[in-house]
Amino acid sequence: MKSVVALLAGVALGFLAALPANAGTLDQVKARAQLICGSNPGLAGFGLPDSQGVWKGLDVDECRAIAAAIFNDPNKVKFLPINAKDRPTILASGEIDVLIRNTTWTLSRETGGMFFTGINFYDGQGFMVKKKLGVDSALKLDGASVCVQQGTTTELNLADYFRAHNMKLEAVVFATDDEATKAYDTGRCDAYTTDASGLYSERLKMSNPDDNVVLPEIISKEPLGPSVRKDDIQWFEIVQWTHYALLTAEELGVTQANVDEKLKSDNPSIRRLLGVEGDFGKGLGLTNDWAYRIIKHVGNYGEIFERNVGMGSPIKIRRGLNALWDKGGLQYAPPIR
Numbered sequence: 001m002k003s004v005v006a007l008l009a010g011v012a013l014g015f016l017a018a019l020p021a022n023a024g025t026l027d028q029v030k031a032r033a034q035l036i037c038g039s040n041p042g043l044a045g046f047g048l049p050d051s052q053g054v055w056k057g058l059d060v061d062e063c064r065a066i067a068a069a070i071f072n073d074p075n076k077v078k079f080l081p082i083n084a085k086d087r088p089t090i091l092a093s094g095e096i097d098v099l100i101r102n103t104t105w106t107l108s109r110e111t112g113g114m115f116f117t118g119i120n121f122y123d124g125q126g127f128m129v130k131k132k133l134g135v136d137s138a139l140k141l142d143g144a145s146v147c148v149q150q151g152t153t154t155e156l157n158l159a160d161y162f163r164a165h166n167m168k169l170e171a172v173v174f175a176t177d178d179e180a181t182k183a184y185d186t187g188r189c190d191a192y193t194t195d196a197s198g199l200y201s202e203r204l205k206m207s208n209p210d211d212n213v214v215l216p217e218i219i220s221k222e223p224l225g226p227s228v229r230k231d232d233i234q235w236f237e238i239v240q241w242t243h244y245a246l247l248t249a250e251e252l253g254v255t256q257a258n259v260d261e262k263l264k265s266d267n268p269s270i271r272r273l274l275g276v277e278g279d280f281g282k283g284l285g286l287t288n289d290w291a292y293r294i295i296k297h298v299g300n301y302g303e304i305f306e307r308n309v310g311m312g313s314p315i316k317i318r319r320g321l322n323a324l325w326d327k328g329g330l331q332y333a334p335p336i337r
């Protein structure tokens, strides 16, 4: 028995060793029977392990959707905690297959090697202050100290905004978000700044959430999305179309609860989405029921949004720009045909 196990292990190792160094990411993911997703370990609603160690969040669910498409199992994912500053180097190192961690798509990040597949959350930067400060606009923050996290677009936008409005800034910069929010909470800074999504989420971490207000100004565009390396177009397409499948399902009214029934639909768009008609998964290197698997295990984009960050969740974010294009938002998927 032992020798059979040893033989099988040897075969498996031999197989791994036999994979060329530049083997496609999909092959590597399949060979290790697990997707490795670079994740935010501390942002409720987006990426955060719960008390049982189960990772939860909108970004986390996008990782699970990729695993579901590949393995028909949303749990074949390892979530690797990544802080803001290390994102580009860890992605480049090959330690992760994809980074989905509230990361803003910018030109310099893209030319620097992070290949963004799309936008899974349209965001913008805002400010939070203590109510007792009596400030009702970011334009009244002249001379304020502001807690901010290092290695983020947040840090850069903060400096731009104060400079553009001729205001004096004391930026207090921290390596981790925990340090930044604690410092703000304990009175080290007058204000805390991050993406609006982060403000909704971090407010809940404060000792008295109701003592804080979010100011009305949104000072930047923060298109947050998944990124991959630039060396594997098929992998890029798998990550990109996973998000499009989630959007298409929402647009066509296909949900986790009704997806089996929808297999019998005679709507051609639904038939193509679910792989009942056509060969669309094959082009991605997946099975033709790739999107069915995603919806069956994870739900559609609207379901993911609502359960993690929507008005029924503790985070309470409105769909706003993240509504589908036909509901007044910007989320839009090219056709599956």
Ligand SMILES: N[C@@H](CCC(=O)N[C@@H](CS)C(=O)NCC(=O)O)C(=O)O
Residues within 6 Å of the ligand: 040, 041, 042, 043, 082, 083, 084, 102, 103, 104, 149, 151, 152, 153, 154, 176, 177, 178, 194, 195, 198, 199, 222, 224
């Ligand atoms: N979207 C911005 C900010 C992303 C970011 O890292 N935000 C902080 C503040 S909300 C964060 O998620 N910190 C969590 C952590 O480092 O654990 C970027 O891409 O630079």
